[in-house]
Amino acid sequence: MTKLKLYDLDVSGNCYKVRLFLSLLDISYEQQSVDLMGGEQKSPEMLQQNPFGEIPVLVDGENIIRDSQAILVYLAVREGREDWLPLNASNLASVTEWLMVAENEIARGPGDARLHDKFGIQIDVNSARQNAERVTKIIETHLINRDWLCGDAPTIADIACFPYIALGHEGGLSLDAYPAVRSWIGRIKELPNFISMPGF
Amino acid sequence: MTKLKLYDLDVSGNCYKVRLFLSLLDISYEQQSVDLMGGEQKSPEMLQQNPFGEIPVLVDGENIIRDSQAILVYLAVREGREDWLPLNASNLASVTEWLMVAENEIARGPGDARLHDKFGIQIDVNSARQNAERVTKIIETHLINRDWLCGDAPTIADIACFPYIALGHEGGLSLDAYPAVRSWIGRIKELPNFISMPGF
Numbered sequence: 001m002t003k004l005k006l007y008d009l010d011v012s013g014n015c016y017k018v019r020l021f022l023s024l025l026d027i028s029y030e031q032q033s034v035d036l037m038g039g040e041q042k043s044p045e046m047l048q049q050n051p052f053g054e055i056p057v058l059v060d061g062e063n064i065i066r067d068s069q070a071i072l073v074y075l076a077v078r079e080g081r082e083d084w085l086p087l088n089a090s091n092l093a094s095v096t097e098w099l100m101v102a103e104n105e106i107a108r109g110p111g112d113a114r115l116h117d118k119f120g121i122q123i124d125v126n127s128a129r130q131n132a133e134r135v136t137k138i139i140e141t142h143l144i145n146r147d148w149l150c151g152d153a154p155t156i157a158d159i160a161c162f163p164y165i166a167l168g169h170e171g172g173l174s175l176d177a178y179p180a181v182r183s184w185i186g187r188i189k190e191l192p193n194f195i196s197m198p199g200f
Numbered sequence: 201m202t203k204l205k206l207y208d209l210d211v212s213g214n215c216y217k218v219r220l221f222l223s224l225l226d227i228s229y230e231q232q233s234v235d236l237m238g239g240e241q242k243s244p245e246m247l248q249q250n251p252f253g254e255i256p257v258l259v260d261g262e263n264i265i266r267d268s269q270a271i272l273v274y275l276a277v278r279e280g281r282e283d284w285l286p287l288n289a290s291n292l293a294s295v296t297e298w299l300m301v302a303e304n305e306i307a308r309g310p311g312d313a314r315l316h317d318k319f320g321i322q323i324d325v326n327s328a329r330q331n332a333e334r335v336t337k338i339i340e341t342h343l344i345n346r347d348w349l350c351g352d353a354p355t356i357a358d359i360a361c362f363p364y365i366a367l368g369h370e371g372g373l374s375l376d377a378y379p380a381v382r383s384w385i386g387r388i389k390e391l392p393n394f395i396s397m398p399g400f
Contacts, residue, residue: 074293093274138251
C-alpha cells in the first residue's frame with residue numbers, strides 16, 4: 001500500500017477528526033500542512049483534488065477523498081473496522097444521521113461561531129450561537145442514557161461530532177449546562193491512542 | 201416486514217428524494233402528511249421521533265430514521281441494493297462526499313434560496329444565491345465527462361443532490377449556463393419508476 005497523505009491544518013477541527021481517527025486506528029501517514037489563511041486550498045493544484053477548495057483532503061494512491069466525514073467513512077471501511085462503522089442498514093443509517101449533524105447543525109453552530117470569534121470570519125454569529133446551543137442541547141438529551149452517539153461503543157459518529165463541541169468555548173459556547181456532553185467528551189479523550197489538538 | 205411509514209410533505213425536496221427512491225425501488229409505504237407550516241414537525245410526538253424537528257422521518261418497525269440522506273442510505277442497504285450504494289471503501293466514500301454536498305452546500309445554496317423566495321423564510325438570501333451558483337458550477341464541471349455523480353451508474357448521490365438543483369428556478373437559480381447539469385437531470389427523469397414533484 002502507498003502511504004496515505006493528509007492535507008491538513010492543526011487548528012482545523014475537521015482536519016483534527018481525521019488525524020484523531022488515523023491515530024486511533026494506528027495508521028501512519030504523511031502530513032502536508034496547508035496555508036489556509038493564505039488561501040493555499042484554493043490553488044489550482046488543490047482545487048484539482050477538491051473543487052470545493054477545502055481541507056482536509058486524503059490521498060491514498062489513486063483515491064482522493066474530500067470532506068472530513070467521507071474520509072472517516074473511507075478509513076473505517078478500508079481498514080475493515082465495522083466496530084467503528086457498522087455496515088448493516090440500521091446502524092449505518094444511525095451513524096450517517098450523526099455524520100449529517102456534524103456536516104450541518106454542528107458546522108452551522110459551534111463551528112461557525114468559532115470561525116467568527118477565533119478567525120474573524122464575517123457570518124451571522126447570533127444565528128450560529130443559537131444553533132450551537134440547540135444542537136448541544138439535543139446531544140445532551142440524547143446522551144443522558146447513553147455512553148456513545150450510536151449503540152454501545154464508539155463509532156465515527158462520535159469522532160465526527162465531538163471536536164467542534166469540545167472547541168465550543170472558542171465560539172462562546174459553554175458546556176456548563178451539559179454534563180452528559182462533558183462526560184462523553186471525557187470518554188473520547190480516554191480512548192487508546194487519543195491525540196489532542198490546539199484549543200482543547 | 202411491517203409496512204414503512206414516511207412522514208412527508210409534497211413540496212419538500214428532502215421528502216421528495218425519499219419518495220422518489222422508494223418508487224425507484226418499487227417499495228410500497230404509508231404516507232403521513234405533516235403540516236410543516238403549522239409546525240406539526242415540532243409537536244411532542246414528532247420531536248420524540250426526530251429531536252431536530254424536521255421531516256422526512258421514516259419509520260420501519262422499531263427503526264426510526266431521520267435526515268433524508270440517512271434514509272436513502274438505510275433503504276439502499278435494507279434492500280441489498282449495492283448498485284445504488286456500493287459498500288467498498290472507495291465507492292462508499294465517493295457517495296458519502298456527495299451526500300455531504302446535499303446536506304451542506306446544496307442546502308445552504310439552492311435549498312435556502314428557495315426557502316426564502318417560495319416560503320418567505322428570512323435568511324441571508326444573497327449568500328444563498330452565491331452558494332447556489334458555486335455548487336451548481338462545481339457539479340457542472342464534474343459532470344462534463346460523466347453521466348452520474350459517482351461511477352458509471354446512478355447512485356443515491358444523484359438522488360440526494362438533484363432535487364434542489366432541479367428546483368433551483370424557485371430560488372432564482374437559472375440552469376441556462378449549465379448544460380451538463382440539465383442533461384443529468386434529464387437522465388434521472390428517465391429512470392424506470394421515476395416520479396415527479398410540485399415545481400418540476
